[in-house]
Amino acid sequence: MGSPRLLFLSAICILIVQAIAQPQFLYNFCLDKGNYTRNSTYQANLNDLLSSLTSNTKIDYGFYNKSYGQNPDKVYALGLCRGDVKPEVCRSCLNNATNLLPLLCPYQKEAIGWYDYCMLRYSFRNIFGIKEDSPTFYMWNTNNVSANVNQFKQDLRTLLDRKRGQAAAGGSLRKFAVGNATAPNFQTLYALMQCTPDLSELDCNNASTPSPSPSPPLAPSLSPPLTNTSAAKGAAVDEISSVESLQLDFVTIKIATDNFSDANKLGQGGFGAVYKGMLSNGQVIAVKRLSKESGQGDLEFKNEVVLVAKLQHRNLVRLLGFCLERKERLLIYEFVPNASLDHFIFDPIRRTHLDWTIRYKIIGGIARGLLYLHEDSRLRIIHRDLKASNVLLDSEMNPKISDFGMARLFALDQSEGNTSRIVGTYGYMAPEYVMHGQFSVKSDVFSFGVLVLEIVSGQKNSCFRNGENIEDLRSFAWKNWKDGTTSNLVDPTLKDVSTTEIMRCIHIGLLCVQENVADRPTMASIVLMLSSYSMTLPIPSKPAFFMHSNTESNIFLQLENDSRGLSLINRKAALSKPQ
Structure with missing residues (x-):
């Protein structure tokens, strides 16, 4: 002890x-x-x-x-x-x-x-x-x-x-x-x-x-x-997988959600619907009910339970329990009242409620949550699906990273992994992951960088509007940073704010989305960059999938882009470059 x-x-x-x-x-x-x-x-x-x-x-x-x-x-x-x-x-x-x-x-x-x-x-x-x-x-x-x-x-x-x-x-x-x-x-x-x-x-x-x-x-x-x-690794894995005490019966959850009524439905995710409920003790909960047709099978379900059950951090959503009964698979989380970040940041009306102080707090909270996953939890965890819709906001607009269905567990001495099954969301996925199935903590860093640029601009990464033109957010940010016109990237609803903090966040975002994996900072470095203005930031290189990227462009990727993410049809493939 x-x-x-x-x-x-x-x-x-x-x-x-x-x-x-x-x-x-x-x-x-x-x-x-x-x-x-x-x-x-x-x-x-x-x-x-x-x-x-x-x-x-x-x-x-x-x-x-x-x-x-x-x-x-x-x-x-x-x-x-x-x-x-x-x-x-x-x-x-x-x-x-x-x-x-x-x-x-x-x-x-x-x-x-x-x-x-x-x-x-x-x-x-x-x-x-x-x-x-x-x-x-x-x-x-x-x-x-x-x-x-x-x-x-x-x-x-x-x-x-x-x-x-x-x-x-x-x-x-x-x-x-x-x-x-x-x-x-x-x-x-x-x-x-x-x-x-x-x-x-x-x-x-x-x-x-x-x-x-x-x-x-x-x-x-x-x-x-x-x-x-x-023995140490076995001990940690055994501890994190002991979740039987969290199992709840289906009837309890059915009553709590009023038989999964539409009135209690909070939203529809890639793997199923999410409902608001109340347990008999008065505790408000969020219930993720996995659809039978979803891409998440028993393996992903068990993965999410095992990973999230032992995670304790203010910037991670807390798992309260689960249900695996008959054909039903339910995940019971703490209820986070303000929905997800994308409901605010991409809405022209709601995002006016996110002043720079709140946005900066959200950026810092996400960074600390990822740092915990990568270095400070007992096991190294790579999220693999960080995006605006997977960041929930509590009553005080503190961010909580959610949805660990695609997360991967690493040993502390393991630096990267490889998979033949590419899952994620277009625009947030790092190039080495899309093309070669290679993922590491730097894959999450890439996603974080994209998210930072979205929070600063208030626009989605894949359809950034520049006047009447639509182009890639990373390319637009890079070109303006090179030209010294990064203010063009800033959400116009942000008024009378610290331009120093905003410019620093854009700089950090560009460091995170660099094409070379080794050039991207770690989350520990990012947390330090956000909190220490005396720290000099390195000069970023061009982002991945930039118009003049070194990434191969002569091969074709057929993507099935739906609410569950991407399915890779041709492994010898690369994303087409933004025009």
Whole structure:
């Protein structure tokens, strides 16, 4: 179990290999305990505090606690590293954390994040010397103990109690203990216990610990390394696929939607209709009822359930349950009241309600949601169908990425995949995916870039209107950027706005839709670009499918373009270039 004051390792039996720190958080929480505004005193204090947290290079025991500013804008931060890492590794880990955590939790006064080697927390309230058991997260080893279970539990408990006492007895610089024991069948149990050293011996000793079990909870950041073994990948996959508890019966959903009445119908998607409903406890839900004729079969249905069930991020739609009964396949999501982005951004009347502040918030939220999928969730996920209609807007116009039916799950060390089945929506798909079936996180980056240009212009990518002419949005944006006339791309309903932010977003959008995959930025870089104006942006090259693209043009692609996306008829094909 991980907690703000406790880093704890329960015992496991594994091979010992070299641990490699991961660039993304194992887990992070953005706590809803208060917000600050852009350019406020609190933000300035937070930035100053985090930038100087590890500045004292004389600290070699892995614990930093510091405050900055005056009330009510005073900020407190603490950083704790594993007791067995070198000082330079500790500082590097915490520096990464201080850069990333504010980007993932923008304008929130309290946040916490865990890496393999360190933990960072900051708050508007004094958090020094105080034992707190929340927020917490659990990860575990899925290896089972099938024999001598009681003896295993007893040996485990003895080891944990001994290490907890040793850690608590540590001094004011480090409260840390490691050890091992031999369990039945000559299994080796490893344990690590650590508290922040500003806690008292009593508080550290009383820190909550999980009850041992045949599959004990595991904090893999503190274990003899599990992340580079096949066991680690198996553990993560097993965890994310355990969704039986989310299954609801068909009758319950039928009653909730008034027998799927037209009055409750919210819309029609590529795989079926979406209905509004209300459960018996009063909770409002959205029900995606897959049509029997849809392209999404049991495989895609299971894929969406498995992927979305464990995703927890403010910019991703939350799956509440599912139903697989007889021939019915239903997905039950949280209800998002403002429908999808395309209902606003492409409507000449509704888009006037989206001022630049809202649009910029939507762009940033989508970026953070994709960053979570690509780097910060426990498994790397590529959406493959990011578009305006798959971005929902809540009551405060915060974006939530939805529709994971086409998503693909990657191992953390896997960079790209290949498929012979091309699915998606014309205009949003990257060229390497359309032509060769190759997809990666950069495929989602391409789609994000198209979406950014649509949000700025208020027009669809495939039918951008330039006076009486209709041309491709990417080509129009590129030509105007080269000519220094990017203001021609901006939605005319946007008045009295920050042209600097708009021009920067156009620049970022063009970086995302570059033809060369390697030239496109990662979502981590994009989030940083959106939040740091001091960061110099590289010069974009021409977008894919531009009039003078290097992409092959002498072969033909027959496309079936319907609400379900594209079907590739001829694999030796390329999209025709925009004229």
